[in-house]
Structure formats: structure tokens, C-alpha cells
Amino acid sequence: MDKLLIRGGGPLDGTIRVSGSKNAALPILAATLLASEPVVVRNLPHLHDITTMIALLRSMGTELIVDETLGVEINGATTNCTTAPYELVKTMRASILVLGPLLARFGHARVSFPGGCAIGSRPVDQHLQGLEAMGAKIDVDEGYITARCEGRLKGAHVFFDMVTVGGTENLLMAAALADGQTILENAAREPEIVDLAECLIAMGAKISGHGSATIVVDGVDRLHGCDYSVMPDRIEAGTYLVAAAATRGRITLKDIAPHTLESVLAKLEDAGAVLTLEDNTISLDMQGRRPKSVNIKTLPYPGFPTDMQAQFTAMNAVAEGVAHVTETIFENRLIQTHEMNRMGAKISVEGNTAMITGIDRLKGAPVMASDLRASASLVIAGLVADGETLVDRIYHIDRGYECIEEKFLALGADIRRLAG
Ligand SMILES: CC(=O)N[C@H]1[C@@H](OP(=O)(O)OP(=O)(O)OC[C@H]2O[C@@H](n3ccc(=O)[nH]c3=O)[C@H](O)[C@@H]2O)O[C@H](CO)[C@@H](O)[C@@H]1O
Numbered sequence: 001m002d003k004l005l006i007r008g009g010g011p012l013d014g015t016i017r018v019s020g021s022k023n024a025a026l027p028i029l030a031a032t033l034l035a036s037e038p039v040v041v042r043n044l045p046h047l048h049d050i051t052t053m054i055a056l057l058r059s060m061g062t063e064l065i066v067d068e069t070l071g072v073e074i075n076g077a078t079t080n081c082t083t084a085p086y087e088l089v090k091t092m093r094a095s096i097l098v099l100g101p102l103l104a105r106f107g108h109a110r111v112s113f114p115g116g117c118a119i120g121s122r123p124v125d126q127h128l129q130g131l132e133a134m135g136a137k138i139d140v141d142e143g144y145i146t147a148r149c150e151g152r153l154k155g156a157h158v159f160f161d162m163v164t165v166g167g168t169e170n171l172l173m174a175a176a177l178a179d180g181q182t183i184l185e186n187a188a189r190e191p192e193i194v195d196l197a198e199c200l201i202a203m204g205a206k207i208s209g210h211g212s213a214t215i216v217v218d219g220v221d222r223l224h225g226c227d228y229s230v231m232p233d234r235i236e237a238g239t240y241l242v243a244a245a246a247t248r249g250r251i252t253l254k255d256i257a258p259h260t261l262e263s264v265l266a267k268l269e270d271a272g273a274v275l276t277l278e279d280n281t282i283s284l285d286m287q288g289r290r291p292k293s294v295n296i297k298t299l300p301y302p303g304f305p306t307d308m309q310a311q312f313t314a315m316n317a318v319a320e321g322v323a324h325v326t327e328t329i330f331e332n333r334l335i336q337t338h339e340m341n342r343m344g345a346k347i348s349v350e351g352n353t354a355m356i357t358g359i360d361r362l363k364g365a366p367v368m369a370s371d372l373r374a375s376a377s378l379v380i381a382g383l384v385a386d387g388e389t390l391v392d393r394i395y396h397i398d399r400g401y402e403c404i405e406e407k408f409l410a411l412g413a414d415i416r417r418l419a420g
Pocket residue numbers: 022023024026093094120121122123124125126127128162163164165166167192306307329330331
């Protein structure tokens with residue numbers, strides 16, 4: 001298993017480009033199953049999860065042509081199998097996103113149950129209830145979800161019990177090819193939902209209200225091909241901005257959509273960062289100052305994203321003051337705090353809240369990554385630690401961060417991958 005070796009040092013300084021968004025690219029790739037013509041998807045990040053989704057589409061007979069810029073042409077006309085096998089689904093929860101498109105286009109789908117994972121139990125009951133409301137018959141057997149419908153799915157009025165990003169995406173895709181109108185209430189408003197909806201509209205879907213809590217979809221008979229470029233990764237961008245703030249640095253990010261990061265940028269300003277925003281560029285300058293502690297409470301968009309919580313926890317560990325970080329989305333997403341305490345951090349956890357008393361520097365130590373964003377937070381902790389930090393199990397990080405060591409090297413960090 002690969003590891004990352006980090007020698008803590010001074011401020012990050014430099015410019016990097018932000019990659020395409022993992023969490024927008026995955027549903028968009030799944031959505032290509034809805035079209036009976038080739039769809040070209042551009043600005044895909046080069047990540048394990050993208051490779052897994054491509055392998056999943058291929059395993060269903062879908063023909064793909066990958067070009068040198070990691071644009072992919074996906075020909076849903078060739079899809080001839082509607083099963084998503086456990087071997088692929090177990091490595092990536094987002095595989096559940098093929099359920100809605102397969103059911104809507106072929107009338108049946110068999111998708112392995114994704115199961116629990118490090119950050120929480122992550123059930124899919126809202127996905128299944130929504131599809132049932134649209135006329136699907138669903139059985140769970142031998143670890144697989146089997147879904148069928150007579151003819152087309154039927155438009156329905158769906159009320160989500162909680163805000164769910166994946167649930168909204170699955171239902172949005174299913175509704176695009178359903179018979180009649182579907183209204184999704186209490187829908188997720190994340191920018192990745194908007195990106196998926198825009199891609200579906202480019203394929204001929206009739207959708208309005210995306211980006212609000214009520215999305216209206218008028219189903220169409222068929223979806224055609226299109227050429228679509230995935231939005232920039234707001235979580236990757238946020239991670240580098242926080243790393244720069246923690247190290248008292250100064251960085252510029254290019255190819256980014258600043259409006260998707262508003263809650264994160266507000267917290268960075270509270271921490272003392274001077275931000276300069278242009279159309280698709282953000283610069284952050286700490287002017288050599290230590291960050292100030294910031295309180296965080298994770299919430300669905302436009303609230304503060306759970307996918308940025310661990311990184312801010314790392315920054316708070318070396319900030320001036322005491323911070324309270326409350327995680328409300330996933331029940332087990334403060335695990336990185338134990339590893340940070342092994343690096344000398346002063347963090348106590350009670351229920352879903354971490355209380356963090358900032359210290360000047362951490363101390364390097366061998367630490368274990370437990371999930372994607374926890375891994376990123378340990379890299380940030382390593383950058384602000386004296387001595388060496390060895391982050392183990394970084395296959396998590398490779399699910400979500402393209403060229404992480406190259407990008408940190410470009411910002412002046414001392415970081416090296418050790419092949420294991
Ligand atoms: C690939 C992708 O885009 N992943 C993101 C997506 O995950 P994902 O789509 O899995 O997360 P959800 O928004 O669905 O989960 C939010 C909450 O709802 C619960 N829930 C969800 C569905 C359901 O049927 N029943 C249920 O109880 C979950 O356990 C969780 O507590 O949104 C999360 C919340 O912003 C992010 O952290 C993930 O990075």
C-alpha cells in the first residue's frame with residue numbers, strides 16, 4: 001500500500017489548476033446510460049473513482065473511447081447488461097447512481113447493495129422509496145437490489161425525508177426518462193446537482209428548479225448525445241485553500257468556480273485569509289499570519305460542506321484560539337481527530353462535536369488514513385508538523401485528489417509517495 005511522506009515546513013506558495021469535480025463527474029458518467037447516442041464528457045479528473053465508474057459502464061457492455069485529455073466518449077447505445085456487480089460497487093458507493101438510469105432506460109436493474117463505510121452507515125432507503133413512488137418494484141436479495149418496472153417509470157411527487165445528494169441525483173436521472181412529470185421536494189441543492197441537471201438538459205431532458213429544494217422534471221421519450229464539460233472540484237479547491245491557510249501561505253487556484261465555495265471562503269476570511277476572487281481564479285494570502293480558530297457546523301448546501309470539515313479541523317489544530325466543529329451529516333466523520341492527537345493536537349470529541357485548542361505546531365508521526373477527506377486532513381497536519389509524517393493507506397486519497405503530491409510539490413511542500 002502506498003504511503004505519503006511529508007516533512008513539515010514553511011508556507012505554501014504558488015499556483016495550481018483545480019481538476020474536474022469527482023462528485024459531479026460520477027453522476028454525469030452514470031447519466032450517460034440514459035442516452036441512446038454517444039455522450040462526450042470532458043474535464044474528468046484522473047482518479048480511482050472515475051476509473052471504477054468507467055469499468056462499471058464497460059462491464060455493462062457500454063463502449064467508451066478515452067482521449068489523451070481524459071475526455072471520454074460513452075456510447076450508451078451499446079449497453080447490454082443491467083447488473084452492477086459487488087466487486088466494483090464495494091470499492092465505490094457512487095456506483096448506486098447507475099440504478100436510476102438503468103431502471104428508467106431498460107425497465108430493470110440489479111445493483112449490489114453498497115453497504116456501510118468508515119464515515120457512517122449511509123443507507124439508500126430514500127433512493128429506493130423514490131423509485132418505488134415512480135412505480136418500481138424493488139427486492140433486496142443476496143446483497144443485491146433488484147428493481148423492475150412495467151413499461152416506463154411514472155412521474156411522481158417525491159418528498160425526501162432528509163436532504164440526500166445521491167438520492168436526488170438518482171431520482172433526477174430516473175425522472176428524466178419517466179412518463180409524465182416528477183416533482184422532487186426537499187431536494188439537495190449542491191452545485192454538483194446543478195451540473196448533473198445541466199448535462200441532462202444538454203441531452204434533451206426537461207428540468208427546472210435545479211439548485212433549489214424543488215426540482216421539476218417533465219419526462220421525455222429519449223435522450224440524445226451531447227458534449228459536456230464537468231464543473232471544477234470545489235472540495236479539492238477548498239482543501240488546497242485550507243492547506244495554504246494552515247501553513248500561513250499564499251496560493252492561487254485557477255479553473256475554479258468561486259461561487260460554489262461561498263461558505264468555505266467565508267470561514268477562511270474569518271480565519272484571517274485575504275481573498276481575491278476573479279471569474280475563475282481565487283488567490284488566498286495569509287500575509288504570514290497564523291490562522292484564527294473558526295467554528296464549523298456541517299450542513300447541506302448552501303451550508304458548510306461535510307467534505308471540508310476534516311481539513312478545517314486540521315487548520316484549527318494549529319490556529320489561534322479554541323474551535324468547536326460539529327458534524328451533522330455523517331455519524332462517524334471525526335475519526336481523523338484521534339490521528340491528529342497522535343501528532344500532538346489538543347482535540348476532545350463529545351458526541352458529534354470536536355473541541356479543538358489550537359497549538360503552534362504539530363509533531364510529525366506515522367498516521368493512518370481512514371477515509372478520503374480524513375486523509376487530506378492528515379496531509380495538511382503533516383505540512384504544519386515538525387519532522388516527518390507518514391500517512392498510510394492513501395488509496396483513500398487517490399479516490400479524490402488528482403496528482404496530490406505533484407500539486408503540493410508545485411506549492412513548495414516537501415512531500416513524497418512511497419510505493420508499498
Ligand atoms: C459521490 C458523492 O457525491 N458523494 C457525496 C454525497 O454522498 P451521498 O450522496 O452518499 O450523501 P447523501 O447526501 O445521500 O447523505 C446525506 C445523509 O443522508 C443519509 N441518507 C442518504 C440517503 C438515504 O437514502 N438515506 C439516508 O439516510 C446519509 O446516511 C447521510 O447521513 O453527498 C455527501 C454529503 O454532502 C458528501 O459527503 C459525499 O462526498
